[in-house]
Amino acid sequence: MSPARLANDAAPPSPRRARRRLKDSHEVVSGLQSARIMARAWAESIDDRKRQQAAWAFIKAAIDEYARELAHRSRVMIVVTAPSIALTYQLDAAAIELARTVGHEAAQLDIEQACYQVSATYTVLVPTGTRSAFGMYYTPPTLTDRLLNMAAEAGIDWKTARVLDPACGGGAFLLPVALRMRHALAERPPAEQFKSITTRLQGFEIDPFAAWLTQTWLEIALADLRAATGKDLPPLIQVCDTLEQEPNGKLFDLVIGNPPYGRVSLTPAQRTRFARSLFGHANLYGVFTDIALRWTKLKGVIAYVTPTSFLAGEYFKALRSLLAAEAPPVAVDFIEARRGVFEDVLQEALLATYRRRGKAIGTAVHYLAVASDMAAEITHAGCFNVPATPAAPWLAPRLPTHQRLIDRLAAMPYRLGDWGYQVSTGPLVWNRYKRQLRARPGADTFPLIWAEAVTPGLFAHRADKRNHEPYFRIEGPADDWLKVSVPCVLVQRTTAKEQPRRLIAAELPASFIRKHRAVVVENHLNMVRPINGKTHVTPAALAAVLNSGVVDEAFRCISGSVAVSAFELEALPLPSPAAMRAVDALLAGGAVPEMIESQIRALYFEEIFA
């Protein structure tokens, strides 16, 4: 059995054998997950200055054992080139045994799963600071497999495509790409296969040990071709900072990967270079998306795993405009991962393909439910179009039930600005003003409004939570900017998608403001305020719309993060002010909530927004 055949069996096994093999694999994977926990505990006991070296030594020992065991099973000579970095850490006997167990067990899995299990172990061993600075969160095979299928659906031909992973980590993408290339060329002589594959693959990686890992997995996957041709693998991975690489030769048919993410401080030269995709704070994954466009040839494909935040966030509006013009999305999969599937990752993520200078036609959307490292289920959710103003949020159906709403929203031209409102965040960052919080009213004190005061449709002045006080003392004219004296609608700024509502709004009653002259609003609330005193819809009707089920669904199609931002609220499609009179009439008449809800629903789903 060749190493590649461990991954891509030519003849499918019988269903019974396949089930048994899967069950065995599940057991091996769960054993490796336990070993990972033990290895992490071992690494955490090591001084941070030595931990990086210890991680390298541990993983090298695991890989050596893996290669030994695999060579034994497959009867193929497997030579692993030593890393160019010096390995100086001496593992003790217990660590050597654990590392060898990881390698030995991994050899029972197909090579992609083995690669993930060993490489993921590496990421939990390195110092925590290094892991988060580099964004070392590797992609499980269920996702790489799906993204490769999406790339193929977008037209990538594994027989001929040149492929780059600009942040290749431990080889999560380049390894399965090599296997697919092999599979596509299976009829060709070994020398031709070897040459074709090794001249079409490239990786960039800042971490030299991860770069060595990728090169090693490729060496293992192509071991039989190496043996047949007597050739060594050329260096396929460049150790470098991808932000500093400029394309200087042939571009790629496919740029694929899971780029690092997180805020990054760019040098002035980098800010200038990436200016076309930046607005405010730079996020690494946005910069890597811009980079992918530069390295992909015309009509080529970009296939990336990224957080979902670029679809709607204000900081990504320049990137959205760039993508719309340069590489519109072909397909998107929203990932719904069971807790713990992406070890240590909290952000909501998606898989997407984009075609460089492709036509912006409807983007197909799927919903990918990932149950484990090994199993995922795909459901078609619908499609969406990039809006005519691409800097605006891209509204996409997250569930099949969203499609009708998405189509309606795309035809609704009104926004909060057309109703005469704008959104700002509550000005008080309380822990900068702790001294001025008061338990009781007094001279120059004003009610302090915390997020807890706002429940759906109901405002109640309260401060029950820890560290909260109900009043705030204004200490002079310099504090006046903290006072709010116009009636407005308050909306909670942080809500998770697991909560029954993402939008939680209540009118701050005019009578309350009149009674206290002004209030101070804390920073976890948004304030939806009249732009210049003149509005076309009452605050009560506005609050009712924001609290309605249909608008909550609409907001879920805009935002996947926990933030309810001013930018996203101002982008919400709304009925016309004229149509809203019906809602006002119901509110004035004391209608029950169900009637109001159904009226608002009708405004979204019926043709009455002239």
Ligand SMILES: C[S@@+](CC[C@H](N)C(=O)[O-])C[C@H]1O[C@@H](n2cnc3c(N)ncnc32)[C@H](O)[C@@H]1O
């Ligand atoms: C999210 S991981 C993904 C790795 C791999 N593609 C995968 O999917 O498993 C991001 C990778 O980017 C690398 N990286 C971070 N900053 C980089 C930079 N400026 N240049 C090159 N690689 C970088 C990290 O070391 C890490 O391996």
